[in-house]
Amino acid sequence: MNLKNIQKTNKLQNSLKKNTFYFILLLWPLIHFLVFYLYVNLNSILLAFRSYDFDKKQFVGFGLDNIKKAFEFFTLPYFKYSIKNSCVAFGVSFFIGTPLGLLFAFYIYKKMLFHNFFKFLLFLPSIIPSVAMVLIFMYFTEEAYPDLANLLFNTQVEGLLQNPNTAFATVIFYTLWAGFGTSVVMYASAMSTINESVVEAAKLDGAGPLREFISITFPSVYSTFSTFLVVSVAGFVTNQLNLYTFFSTNAEPKFYTIGYYLFREINVSGKLQYPYLSALGIVLTICVAPLTFLVKYLVNRFGYGED
Amino acid sequence: MKLEFKKKHRKPLEYILFTVLVLYALSMICVIAWGFITTMKTAVEFRLDRLFLPTEPTFENYILAFSKMSVEVSLKDGSRALVAIPMQILYSIIYAGGCALAGALACFITAYATTRFKFKKVNSIVYNIILFTMVLPIIGSLPSQINVAQSLGLYNTLYGPIIMSAHPLGGMHYFIFYAMFKSLSNTYFEAAYIDGASELQVLVRIAFPLVFNTFLVIILLQFISYWNEFQTPMIFMSSYPTLALGVFNFSLGSDTRYSYVPMKITACFILIVPVIILFACFHEKMMGNLRIGGIKE
Numbered sequence: 001m002n003l004k005n006i007q008k009t010n011k012l013q014n015s016l017k018k019n020t021f022y023f024i025l026l027l028w029p030l031i032h033f034l035v036f037y038l039y040v041n042l043n044s045i046l047l048a049f050r051s052y053d054f055d056k057k058q059f060v061g062f063g064l065d066n067i068k069k070a071f072e073f074f075t076l077p078y079f080k081y082s083i084k085n086s087c088v089a090f091g092v093s094f095f096i097g098t099p100l101g102l103l104f105a106f107y108i109y110k111k112m113l114f115h116n117f118f119k120f121l122l123f124l125p126s127i128i129p130s131v132a133m134v135l136i137f138m139y140f141t142e143e144a145y146p147d148l149a150n151l152l153f154n155t156q157v158e159g160l161l162q163n164p165n166t167a168f169a170t171v172i173f174y175t176l177w178a179g180f181g182t183s184v185v186m187y188a189s190a191m192s193t194i195n196e197s198v199v200e201a202a203k204l205d206g207a208g209p210l211r212e213f214i215s216i217t218f219p220s221v222y223s224t225f226s227t228f229l230v231v232s233v234a235g236f237v238t239n240q241l242n243l244y245t246f247f248s249t250n251a252e253p254k255f256y257t258i259g260y261y262l263f264r265e266i267n268v269s270g271k272l273q274y275p276y277l278s279a280l281g282i283v284l285t286i287c288v289a290p291l292t293f294l295v296k297y298l299v300n301r302f303g304y305g306e307d
Numbered sequence: 308m309k310l311e312f313k314k315k316h317r318k319p320l321e322y323i324l325f326t327v328l329v330l331y332a333l334s335m336i337c338v339i340a341w342g343f344i345t346t347m348k349t350a351v352e353f354r355l356d357r358l359f360l361p362t363e364p365t366f367e368n369y370i371l372a373f374s375k376m377s378v379e380v381s382l383k384d385g386s387r388a389l390v391a392i393p394m395q396i397l398y399s400i401i402y403a404g405g406c407a408l409a410g411a412l413a414c415f416i417t418a419y420a421t422t423r424f425k426f427k428k429v430n431s432i433v434y435n436i437i438l439f440t441m442v443l444p445i446i447g448s449l450p451s452q453i454n455v456a457q458s459l460g461l462y463n464t465l466y467g468p469i470i471m472s473a474h475p476l477g478g479m480h481y482f483i484f485y486a487m488f489k490s491l492s493n494t495y496f497e498a499a500y501i502d503g504a505s506e507l508q509v510l511v512r513i514a515f516p517l518v519f520n521t522f523l524v525i526i527l528l529q530f531i532s533y534w535n536e537f538q539t540p541m542i543f544m545s546s547y548p549t550l551a552l553g554v555f556n557f558s559l560g561s562d563t564r565y566s567y568v569p570m571k572i573t574a575c576f577i578l579i580v581p582v583i584i585l586f587a588c589f590h591e592k593m594m595g596n597l598r599i600g601g602i603k604e
Contacts, residue, residue: 021506025510026420028413033436035459036474037474041445100327104324104328107325112324117332118332127583129534129554131554132578132579135572137338139572143568177331238446258446263449266449277447278450281447284446284447285444288446
């Protein structure tokens with residue numbers, strides 16, 4: 001009986017130690033979540049209803065002015081430019097960047113000619129600091145491009161970013177050109193897990209590379225593709241397109257994206273605009289969040305399953 | 308004996324992709340090479356010839372950048388100070404290293420807890436919260452983040468961003484550790500418990516070494532990511548400018564003695580070199596798949 005009691009006590013003590021250790025492990029993540037996620041977002045909602053008092057140097061009051069102003073944003077030219085530019089950027093990324101990224105990953109996965117070199121080069125812009133890459137690209141388009149055009153075609157042209165007709169297209173081109181990096185490597189890694197016997201069987205049936213890509217490769221990496229798609233939709237509004245690095249706070253309003261507008265206002269206007277920007281953020285979250293979950297539902301419902 | 312050389316039959320898709328990749332490679336190499344040769348030109352030479360190789364290559368821009376590329380900052384007492392490149396590099400190492408380590412540790416510990424302990428409901432809640440925060444877009448919370456950081460005394464400090472990044476939310480790294488721990492055999496841990504190891508000893512001496520490669524890769528990727536960004540240091544630690552922020556501020560500078568294009572591109576290359584070195588040393592781990600050791604059955 002004593003032995004059984006001792007064993008029972010030991011088991012209880014071990015269980016208590018295990019439980020205590022488990023909760024100690026999760027204590028910091030829990031505190032962090034409560035403070036820096038839940039409280040920050042609740043504070044953001046509260047800020048939306050307040051205003052900044054310069055004399056008291058604090059946020060005071062309670063009203064709906066910021067919410068009204070946030071809805072008025074949708075009638076401003078800023079919004080029309082921003083939403084158009086964000087849509088263009090997303091469209092280019094999804095309809096051009098994603099297929100190209102998948103095909104480049106397929107090229108690397110099939111170990112075609114110089115695949116290691118291309119893999120390194122595609123990943124390089126992800127490694128190089130974006131501020132450095134953007135600046136080098138910017139100076140190239142502003143300084144080298146006009147001289148190149150003059151040398152090759154005997155024409156006098158402005159820098160691509162100086163010319164208002166080509167500036168935004170140049171920014172979009174840069175986003176595509178420097179944006180393959182991590183996605184290509186992740187797609188290629190996902191493709192490397194495809195069962196070789198499935199590929200061999202397809203080849204025996206006469207499938208060429210394109211048929212293999214459409215019928216075997218893409219379905220196998222669909223979960224990676226859908227993750228990237230959902231994350232892209234979630235970041236649709238916050239994408240700055242590196243506009244702050246290109247132009248600092250001086251981008252033309254017709255080039256704005258919503259992400260750039262929000263970040264620019266924080267830097268230019270400071271605490272005075274915090275309540276308005278919080279209100280605008282809430283309104284935009286209410287618009288974009290359902291869209292993100294809808295896309296998530298659709299890709300899971302109508303896409304390729306695990307089998 | 309007749310030797311036969313078989314020509315590899317390439318499909319049209321391969322030719323098309325090869326052509327596109329060659330054009331991409333040429334554009335990338337041209338831009339970066341042009342940037343590098345520009346750093347070896349003086350301001351005068353660059354004005355005369357913006358395209359081709361310098362007639363007298365020089366590295367004086369690099370020497371000048373190290374001594375002149377300072378950022379003027381406001382200190383907490385309201386005074387102004389100049390922060391030179393060596394200090395910017397130190398701040399970058401502290402910021403990038405601290406944030407990378409804090410984030411990776413948070414993901415590692417949370418993943419370990421939610422896979423190795425049988426509290427199904429709590430583990431499921433934690434997992435789904437992290438998944439939810441990854442998918443749910445919260446827009447415009449930066450003003451509130453700044454406000455909270457100021458209230459907690461984390462604003463404009465070196466340790467503030469490190470504490471704020473010590474979480475498993477919003478990224479893929481928790482799920483990478485989660486998958487790794489799920490795939491580990493219990494035999495590793497049971498053997499340790501039988502030998503009398505405590506939970507802490509199992510965590511530190513069994514679990515951590517098993518996922519060390521993954522931990523290292525995540526820290527490397529995060530270090531590079533934090534080294535490269537400048538917007539968070541600009542907002543949250545403006546008195547402690549990192550090198551990326553220094554380069555950005557330098558690009559906006561108006562001091563005509565040093566604000567010529569070759570000098571500005573030189574600053575970019577100074578920022579690039581450390582990450583290129585890291586990438587050169589660890590590129591296989593960073594771009595490849597990882598495997599773990601096995602158990603003798």
